[in-house]
Amino acid sequence: MIRRLFWALTVALLMFPPLDPYLDDSMSRLMLIQFPLLFILGAVGVRFSPLRLSWGPGNALGLLILGWGGVLFWMVPRSLDLAVAQEGIDFLAHLSLLISGAVLALSLPLLAFPVQIAAAIYGIAMWSMYGLILSQTSVQVCASFSLEQQQATGVAMLWAAPVFLMFLVFWTGVLLVRQGPRRSSD
Amino acid sequence: MVRQLGLFFKLGAAPLVALGLIWGGLSWWTLGFKAFTTDEFVFQAAEPLPRLPPLLWFLDHQGRGFRLDQLRGRFYLLNIGFLACSVSCPLAVEAYQGLHQKLQEQKETSLTLLTLTVNPEQDSVKLLRLVWEGYGSPRQWLLASPQDIGLEAYWEQLKAMGAWVELDLQGQLRHTNRTFLINPQGLITQSFAEVPTWEVLQAALREEGL
Incomplete structure (x- = not known):
């Protein structure tokens, strides 16, 4: 119960004033704190929900692709500008990132282990590529943020990418150890 | 119709449908992948x-x-x-x-x-x-x-x-x-x-x- 309450409070804190305008005001805070945290909270939220899927891997993969699509949409500079400029779109962005996180958490367990790893690598690659674009482009990509903010965010995203990768390697190791050695009959 | 749709998804078409939705949605949103930034969108x-x-x-x-x-x-x-x-x-x-x-x-x-x-x-x-x-x-x-x-x-x-x-x-x-x-x-x-x-x-x- 306390965990659920804490989860709900954190989500509310991130989604609404006074913290939301503060996070929206800087591209780094938006891209490196608010959006990833909402996505992670969406994934964590699945643990507190009775909702479980019993779909086949094909449909689960479709759901996974839709989840990543939800994230991809908010990486389009035009979407980001609108989220910063309009309250309704800002709320929609928060909500869809929460849902994308939840969708990923629901679909990943239904997929084979290599597909899970591939999905995570794809996410990190998408994140790194976006960081690279932001850091290297000399043109202002988002009208709402200055060129300096944009480049600083790109560099920070590139620094964060290896951390995510290390975490992925560590988590893969943990899962493999938990799984135990392969038996010949497998 | 519902049965056909069920069969469609049983055959593993969901990833294709999802990809199509994302592709179509992004294409619509960016005016055919030509306007990713606000500036380009307003100009186009x-x-x-x-x-x-x-x-x-x-x-x-x-x-x-x-x-x-x-x-x-x-x-x-x-x-x-x-x-x-x-x-x-x-x-x-x-x-x-x-x-x-x-x-x-x-x-x-x-x-x-x-x-x-x-x-x-x-x-x-x-x-x-x-x-x-x-x-x-x-x-x-x-x-x-x-x-x-x-x-x-x-x-x-x-x-x-x-x-x-x-x-x-x-x-x-x-x-x-x-x-x-x-x-x-x-x-x-x-x-x-x-x-x-x-x-x-x-x-x-x-x-x-x-």
Whole structure:
């Protein structure tokens, strides 16, 4: 119960004033704190929900692709500008990132282990590529943020990418150890 | 129908459907993958070039009135901004100062730089004049403020021209850096996502027959 309450409070804190305008005001805070945290909270939220899927891997993969699509949409500079400029779109962005996180958490367990790893690598690659674009482009990509903010965010995203990768390697190791050695009959 | 749909998903078509949805959605949102930024979107959504600038009255920093759609007889390089802007205007001002210096060095008198304020409530003609003097009184650079039009209507007109202006949730003004070239016949014939470099501008003017 306390965990659920804490989860709900954190989500509310991130989604609404006074913290939301503060996070929206800087591209780094938006891209490196608010959006990833909402996505992670969406994934964590699945643990507190009775909702479980019993779909086949094909449909689960479709759901996974839709989840990543939800994230991809908010990486389009035009979407980001609108989220910063309009309250309704800002709320929609928060909500869809929460849902994308939840969708990923629901679909990943239904997929084979290599597909899970591939999905995570794809996410990190998408994140790194976006960081690279932001850091290297000399043109202002988002009208709402200055060129300096944009480049600083790109560099920070590139620094964060290896951390995510290390975490992925560590988590893969943990899962493999938990799984135990392969038996010949497998 | 429902059974057929069930079979469709049983055959593992969901990933294809998801990919199709994302592909179609992104294509729609970015006008066929051509407009990923707000600037590109507003520009693509506006009428194709060449086109007349919107019918708007302005006062320049000297207090002289002019109508935007009646600029004739010379080239104008038009951009938008406001004096208190700290996001994109400092770079644009620097670029305009560089262009003006080149115009003076090359003795190129057929082009005038024009900056329209998007915040006329704050940027009065008097203030524009003070800032213009602060820039070193550049002879071929006009700063101008709109007249007889409400703020929202003015921004809508700028959007129709292809330049985006909006108030963000914190009440700060945001705008794109799109720059427009108006030819001596008074038509917008070329447009740039940022203030063009001297070389790009020269190439554009050559294309216009200068």
